[in-house]
Amino acid sequence: MTREILLEVDHLKVDFASRAGLVQAISDVSLTVHKGETLGLVGESGSGKSVSAQAVAGLISSPGTITGGDIRWRGQSLLGRKGERYARSVRGKNIAMIFQDPMTSLNPLMTIGNQLGEGMRYHLGYSHAQARKRAEELLGAVGLSAPARRLDQYPHELSGGMRQRVMIAMAISCEPELLIADEPTTALDVTIQAQILELLASLQQQLGLAIILITHDLGVVAGLCARVAVMYAGRIVETGDVDTIFETPGHPYTQGLLRSTPSLEGTDETLLSIEGMPPSLINPPPGCAFLPRCPIGTDHCRKAPPMQDWNGSVVRCWKAGTNAWLPGVMLEPAAGL
Amino acid sequence: MFHSPSTVLPTLQVKGLGVNYLTRSRGFWARPRPISALDNISFDVRPGETLGLVGESGSGKTTAGRAILRRIEAASGQIIFKGTDITNLRGEKLRRLRSGMQLVLQDPYASLNPRMRILDAVAEPLIVHGLVKSPEAARDQVVELLDLVGLPADAATRFPHAFSGGQRQRIGIARALALKPDLVVADEPVSALDVSVRAQVVNLMQRLQEQLKLSYVFIAHDLSIVRHISHRVAILYAGRMVEIADRDSIYDRPRHPYTEALLSAVPVANPALQRKRERIACQGEVPDIANPRPGCRFASRCPLVTELCRGESPPLIEVASGHSVACWHRS
Numbered sequence: 206m207t208r209e210i211l212l213e214v215d216h217l218k219v220d221f222a223s224r225a226g227l228v229q230a231i232s233d234v235s236l237t238v239h240k241g242e243t244l245g246l247v248g249e250s251g252s253g254k255s256v257s258a259q260a261v262a263g264l265i266s267s268p269g270t271i272t273g274g275d276i277r278w279r280g281q282s283l284l285g286r287k288g289e290r291y292a293r294s295v296r297g298k299n300i301a302m303i304f305q306d307p308m309t310s311l312n313p314l315m316t317i318g319n320q321l322g323e324g325m326r327y328h329l330g331y332s333h334a335q336a337r338k339r340a341e342e343l344l345g346a347v348g349l350s351a352p353a354r355r356l357d358q359y360p361h362e363l364s365g366g367m368r369q370r371v372m373i374a375m376a377i378s379c380e381p382e383l384l385i386a387d388e389p390t391t392a393l394d395v396t397i398q399a400q401i402l403e404l405l406a407s408l409q410q411q412l413g414l415a416i417i418l419i420t421h422d423l424g425v426v427a428g429l430c431a432r433v434a435v436m437y438a439g440r441i442v443e444t445g446d447v448d449t450i451f452e453t454p455g456h457p458y459t460q461g462l463l464r465s466t467p468s469l470e471g472t473d474e475t476l477l478s479i480e481g482m483p484p485s486l487i488n489p490p491p492g493c494a495f496l497p498r499c500p501i502g503t504d505h506c507r508k509a510p511p512m513q514d515w516n517g518s519v520v521r522c523w524k525a526g527t528n529a530w531l532p533g534v535m536l537e538p539a540a541g542l
Numbered sequence: 543m544f545h546s547p548s549t550v551l552p553t554l555q556v557k558g559l560g561v562n563y564l565t566r567s568r569g570f571w572a573r574p575r576p577i578s579a580l581d582n583i584s585f586d587v588r589p590g591e592t593l594g595l596v597g598e599s600g601s602g603k604t605t606a607g608r609a610i611l612r613r614i615e616a617a618s619g620q621i622i623f624k625g626t627d628i629t630n631l632r633g634e635k636l637r638r639l640r641s642g643m644q645l646v647l648q649d650p651y652a653s654l655n656p657r658m659r660i661l662d663a664v665a666e667p668l669i670v671h672g673l674v675k676s677p678e679a680a681r682d683q684v685v686e687l688l689d690l691v692g693l694p695a696d697a698a699t700r701f702p703h704a705f706s707g708g709q710r711q712r713i714g715i716a717r718a719l720a721l722k723p724d725l726v727v728a729d730e731p732v733s734a735l736d737v738s739v740r741a742q743v744v745n746l747m748q749r750l751q752e753q754l755k756l757s758y759v760f761i762a763h764d765l766s767i768v769r770h771i772s773h774r775v776a777i778l779y780a781g782r783m784v785e786i787a788d789r790d791s792i793y794d795r796p797r798h799p800y801t802e803a804l805l806s807a808v809p810v811a812n813p814a815l816q817r818k819r820e821r822i823a824c825q826g827e828v829p830d831i832a833n834p835r836p837g838c839r840f841a842s843r844c845p846l847v848t849e850l851c852r853g854e855s856p857p858l859i860e861v862a863s864g865h866s867v868a869c870w871h872r873s
Binding site: 249250364394395396397398399400402403421422423424425426427428447448451458461462463465466467468469470471472475476477478479480482483 | 598599706708709736737738739740741742744745748763765766767769770789790793803804805806807808809810811812813814815816817819821824825828
């Protein structure tokens with residue numbers, strides 16, 4: 206790809222101090238986002254997908270610390286003392302973020318108009334009146350009815366879907382180049398989810414926005430993303446083109462994830478179930494984190510597998526591409542089929 | 543596909559069920575007034591059958607589940623459990639009835655008492671209903687139940703914090719099965735679980751259904767899971783049932799515009815297919831059930847809406863064998 210590189214995350218490592226020990230939330234996460242590209246970041250709770258995004262957005266605070274690696278915006282680091290100052294001008298303006306829960310991420314005591322205008326007044330130096338006018342336009346752009354009336358309403362007067370639209374309006378108010386959307390539709394109903402995803406897709410086309418979409422829902426990724434990175438236990442285990450990965454997943458975890466999700470078309474086959482659960486991130490064992498749940502793991506996997514090219518994707522597995530879940534292997538016993 | 547002769551007595555029959563909640567409208571001194579959360583719902587669940595109850599937030603699916611179990615009083619209609627009308631049972635009779643129908647809750651983190659060992663939590667219903675005579679007998683039964691849901695015997699002596707979400711949901715299921723119920727109402731049992739763990743619990747529920755001939759009312763908003771586990775599916779919208787049919791006919795030949803919109807909105811995990819799918823838009827405001835308008839509840843968002851829909855609510859009419867729809871234009 207010859208498109209401009211916006212964001213590079215380079216071997217990033219984030220630790221959280223806890224009473225039980227040091228939680229290695231993410232280790233060795235590397236990502237690249239090009240201009241106008243949508244990257245899906247998929248994983249279960251605790252896989253480190255949100256922490257990765259928070260690190261980019263500068264939202265890691267005590268007890269968490271970035272202990273290794275680098276984050277670069279257009280080639281310039283956002284970390285360290287010099288990076289901090291640069292980061293303040295980039296975050297909120299060039300990089301914007303929306304969160305899962307539109308109920309709690311708006312200030313309940315501020316009107317919609319004031320909250321929306323705040324970023325524009327700070328980053329773009331708009332006057333109050335300018336910001337208000339632009340806020341009204343933005344609310345219209347994200348498909349909210351009666352935008353002028355909304356400006357003087359408070360968050361509690363809006364429904365969940367409407368609040369998420371306000372969040373999106375706020376995020377795009379300073380014309381960012383990258384939008385980080387952390388589970389933007391998880392708290393919403395299915396029909397509202399579809400509307401929000403459509404809105405994101407159309408904004409991306411109109412504004413040439415790059416999006417990092419964090420989700421656990423493989424269907425959401427399939428519809429919106431061009432590339433996808435699958436995370437497990439704080440590491441990216443597979444990354445590549447969305448069609449390739451859904452068609453020919455290389456990592457046993459990705460394969461399992463895709464086959465354990467029932468399809469809307471419906472089959473009467475028993476769902477594949479990945480036994481066990483993700484490992485603790487306190488003192489994780491060396492080697493592949495998926496080994497205890499992997500049907501094709503061997504002693505060799507106790508040595509940490511590197512990211513390696515396979516079939517156009519990059520996979521962190523010694524046996525990339527092996528069909529790990531042959532029919533009958535690791536299915537629930539006595540499942541009746 | 544599931545077929546049960548119609549001569550078999552249904553485990554559960556719900557006829558014209560309605561539930562009201564009381565609310566205070568504006569003002570401290572204002573009188574509480576009833577809001578109809580559920581209006582004229584009817585369905586049957588046969589032995590060994592799963593009925594999927596689908597709807598978005600506020601559709602009344604949880605209310606329906608609770609009302610069936612008599613945890614909420616019905617304002618109208620009848621609930622018939624194994625041939626007996628239980629709508630107005632009270633006292634000891636109601637207590638005894640509870641052993642036949644059990645509830646599995648959504649959040650496995652909130653639904654287990656953190657200060658009770660698993661043994662005590664699972665044995666509690668056995669003790670309350672006087673089904674065990676001694677602590678030893680209770681322990682034996684609990685170990686048996688834990689084994690049934692795929693947990694080791696030593697789980698009994700531990701506390702909930704030692705278990706993951708999937709394991710806790712297994713414990714919740716074991717507790718629900720302790721009294722050998724005929725009917726289990728599962729309210730979003732897998733929504734709080736991670737994707738890779740969801741399949742474990744869904745498979746477990748299917749295996750238990752086959753082993754114990756359980757009837758399930760499976761309440762969920764995830765249409766893919768509902769298709770996988772259900773034999774029949776009912777769609778609720780704003781407190782009313784808009785469509786009910788065999789699983790495959792509702793998914794392959796939806797009749798109600800809301801069902802169509804809902805199905806088209808579900809993202810599928812297949813990039814090529816998902817990009818091609820046409821979504822049936824349903825714009826407009828979600829109805830406020832506290833201030834209902836006359837007519838069809840979906841009228842404000844429906845692409846087919848006409849004056850008739852705004853004036854009069856459509857009845858649920860059988861359009862094909864076992865397939866009923868409440869829509870003026872599709873029935």
